[in-house]
Amino acid sequence: MNANFRNFALWAIIALLLVALFQLFQSPGQRSATDEVPFSQFMDQVERGEVRDVTVQGQQITGHYTSTRAFQSYAPGNAQFVETLRSKNVVVNARPPSENFSLIGALISWLPMLIILGIWIFVMRQMQGSGGKAMGFGKSKAKLLTEAHGRVTFEDVAGIDEAKEDLQEIVEFLRDPQKFQRLGGRIPRGVLLVGPPGTGKTLTARAVAGEANVPFFTISGSDFVEMFVGVGASRVRDMFEQAKKNSPCIIFIDEIDAVGRHRGAGMGGGNDEREQTLNQLLVEMDGFEPNEGVIIIAATNRPDVLDPALLRPGRFDRQIVVPNPDITGREKILKVHMRKVPLAPDVNVKTLARGTPGFSGADLMNLVNEAALLAARRSRRLVTMAEFEDAKDKVMMGAERRTLVMTEEEKKLTAYHEAGHALVALHQPASDPIHKATIIPRGRALGMVMRLPEKDQVSLTRAKCKADLAVAMGGRVAEEMVFGYEKVTSGASGDIQMATKLARAMATQFGMSDKLGPLLYGENQEEAFMGHSMGKNQHVSDETQKMVDAEIKSFVNQGYETANKILTEQEDELHTIAKGLLEYETLSGEEIRNLLDGKPPVRDTDDDQPIGRASAVPTAGVKRGGDEPSGGMEPQPQG
Ligand SMILES: Nc1ncnc2c1ncn2[C@@H]1O[C@H](COP(=O)(O)OP(=O)(O)OP(=O)(O)O)[C@@H](O)[C@H]1O
Numbered sequence: 001m002n003a004n005f006r007n008f009a010l011w012a013i014i015a016l017l018l019v020a021l022f023q024l025f026q027s028p029g030q031r032s033a034t035d036e037v038p039f040s041q042f043m044d045q046v047e048r049g050e051v052r053d054v055t056v057q058g059q060q061i062t063g064h065y066t067s068t069r070a071f072q073s074y075a076p077g078n079a080q081f082v083e084t085l086r087s088k089n090v091v092v093n094a095r096p097p098s099e100n101f102s103l104i105g106a107l108i109s110w111l112p113m114l115i116i117l118g119i120w121i122f123v124m125r126q127m128q129g130s131g132g133k134a135m136g137f138g139k140s141k142a143k144l145l146t147e148a149h150g151r152v153t154f155e156d157v158a159g160i161d162e163a164k165e166d167l168q169e170i171v172e173f174l175r176d177p178q179k180f181q182r183l184g185g186r187i188p189r190g191v192l193l194v195g196p197p198g199t200g201k202t203l204t205a206r207a208v209a210g211e212a213n214v215p216f217f218t219i220s221g222s223d224f225v226e227m228f229v230g231v232g233a234s235r236v237r238d239m240f241e242q243a244k245k246n247s248p249c250i251i252f253i254d255e256i257d258a259v260g261r262h263r264g265a266g267m268g269g270g271n272d273e274r275e276q277t278l279n280q281l282l283v284e285m286d287g288f289e290p291n292e293g294v295i296i297i298a299a300t301n302r303p304d305v306l307d308p309a310l311l312r313p314g315r316f317d318r319q320i321v322v323p324n325p326d327i328t329g330r331e332k333i334l335k336v337h338m339r340k341v342p343l344a345p346d347v348n349v350k351t352l353a354r355g356t357p358g359f360s361g362a363d364l365m366n367l368v369n370e371a372a373l374l375a376a377r378r379s380r381r382l383v384t385m386a387e388f389e390d391a392k393d394k395v396m397m398g399a400e401r402r403t404l405v406m407t408e409e410e411k412k413l414t415a416y417h418e419a420g421h422a423l424v425a426l427h428q429p430a431s432d433p434i435h436k437a438t439i440i441p442r443g444r445a446l447g448m449v450m451r452l453p454e455k456d457q458v459s460l461t462r463a464k465c466k467a468d469l470a471v472a473m474g475g476r477v478a479e480e481m482v483f484g485y486e487k488v489t490s491g492a493s494g495d496i497q498m499a500t501k502l503a504r505a506m507a508t509q510f511g512m513s514d515k516l517g518p519l520l521y522g523e524n525q526e527e528a529f530m531g532h533s534m535g536k537n538q539h540v541s542d543e544t545q546k547m548v549d550a551e552i553k554s555f556v557n558q559g560y561e562t563a564n565k566i567l568t569e570q571e572d573e574l575h576t577i578a579k580g581l582l583e584y585e586t587l588s589g590e591e592i593r594n595l596l597d598g599k600p601p602v603r604d605t606d607d608d609q610p611i612g613r614a615s616a617v618p619t620a621g622v623k624r625g626g627d628e629p630s631g632g633m634e635p636q637p638q639g
């Protein structure tokens with residue numbers, strides 16, 4: 001049944017129902033236009049010669065008086081009145097009993113059937129979803145992406161060269177399956193792309209199809225999962241049928257974990273349907289010849305939950321990891337997405353790539369998009385570095401909260417807090433260089449100092465950890481120095497949390513404590529990771545626990561002392577930076593260094609951009625995080 005026919009049938013039924021209703025309501029109306037008279041009265045009128053003609057239909061009598069007025073009456077079952085009519089010269093017509101009402105009668109007797117049919121069709125349509133795709137129940141929901149969706153090639157995928165290399169072989173096979181057949185090589189039927197969200201798994205799969213110029217069917221694992229038993233399995237069957245008709249081609253199953261979860265791993269019962277679907281998938285994958293030219297590419301970010309049967313040879317036996325990009329990868333991905341954007345000459349892709357550790361391909365695409373939108377809002381012809389910087393902060397920390405009302409006192413306190421971080425960082429050679437400091441509130445942070453590593457960090461040195469601890473404490477120390485012990489705010493909670501996490505990692509994981517030695521304390525990674533107290537950890541004795549806690553405390557205290565020493569010795573510089581922040585709100589690393597040399601920042605006054613940022617591009621880096629987190633840690637907006 002195709003969609004057009006279904007639509008037609010539906011409208012036909014609705015039309016029929018309307019006609020039937022119309023007839024039903026119409027008939028009594030017509031009747032009321034005639035006189036309805038009792039049979040006895042009718043007979044009297046006949047006797048009196050007032051009736052001109054009658055039509056007898058079963059027991060119903062209709063006719064006209066000599067006055068031409070119409071009437072109608074009903075005769076009792078066995079009344080013999082025709083003789084009387086004849087004797088009075090009335091014209092008598094007769095009709096078979098049901099003719100007059102045959103249409104209505106038929107409709108009434110068919111009505112229940114029609115209603116049931118209508119409901120059935122309606123339910124079927126509902127089950128198909130509103131997508132309007134002309135596919136039947138139990139048919140696969142796989143979508144065929146065509147040229148109209150835009151052709152994707154390996155050119156569009158950047159920064160994951162190893163995955164592309166691995167897939168190159170599949171491209172060659174799809175281009176000329178016969179060649180491989182002749183040589184008897186075994187081509188994998190299934191490829192599993194494994195990686196975190198947004199790293200370009202879907203994009204890569206599409207690029208394989210684009211490179212090989214073959215059809216690309218895409219479906220999500222969750223599309224197979226239906227409430228009706230057997231539907232998922234029949235969708236799988238249908239999908240493979242479609243694919244075979246279009247071979248060579250690619251089937252892409254996104255989120256395969258939705259169907260491919262370990263059998264029997266679900267919560268409670270009721271997983272029969274999913275298991276049936278999975279079984280069907282396994283059967284189909286075994287069932288087609290490797291040379292039929294259908295390649296299945298599946299994606300997941302949870303390979304660990306997949307049923308082992310899926311990973312056996314002949315199924316998804318090839319796994320390709322698609323990781324988050326490294327610094328050069330980020331640069332390449334940024335360049336791919338910047339192709340569509342008119343760039344100002346000051347845009348430095350390398351700096352952006354350095355400032356976005358942990359970003360996925362999708363995050364980077366989002367960053368470029370945000371920057372373009374910002375540039376449009378600022379009515380610029382080109383997208384400048386300032387937009388990219390702001391977009392980066394927005395993606396990383398949340399939108400600026402320029403409307404947040406801060407009292408002068410709070411603003412001053414924030415400025416000194418951030419200046420404290422910045423100054424400590426400046427005087428710690430092991431710290432990453434400052435990228436910028438700002439007191440514009442963003443997300444949960446009231447301000448932040450960003451430092452940028454020169455290159456992606458693979459490991460942390462002891463010196464760098466110590467420097468990071470000192471920088472983290474710098475904010476609080478500055479507050480205490482300038483405003484006094486009692487005026488200290490909760491604003492440093494983010495710093496304290498970050499410092500504690502780092503100190504704990506140094507003591508229990510990195511082996512950086514002399515007292516504890518290079519041992520792993522606390523087997524429970526998660527506890528350590530979450531920054532929870534390990535107090536109840538059964539692997540650590542009470543005494544060891546006390547030692548661990550003491551070491552963590554001593555690391556943080558050392559950081560505090562270092563910060564205190566630097567800030568006390570350089571109090572003048574602290575005031576200079578804080579005043580600079582109060583005046584300009586945002587200072588780049590270079591501007592801070594210039595300020596300390598007595599050179600104020602140069603601001604473009606006729607620049608209409610809402611952010612008072614220098615047009616000079618900061619070349620030095622900063623590190624991410626609201627009041628800076630340390631290597632490998634999540635950004636910690638400081639409140
Ligand atoms: N390596 C990359 N090169 C270029 N663009 C990328 C890359 N990775 C991601 N993107 C961009 O991010 C978008 C989203 O990526 P995609 O949907 O392919 O990610 P995914 O890994 O399939 O994510 P998910 O696991 O959430 O489905 C892409 O359309 C693309 O524009």
Ligand SMILES: [Zn+2]
Pocket residue numbers: 417421475476491492495626627638
């Ligand atoms: Zn801080």
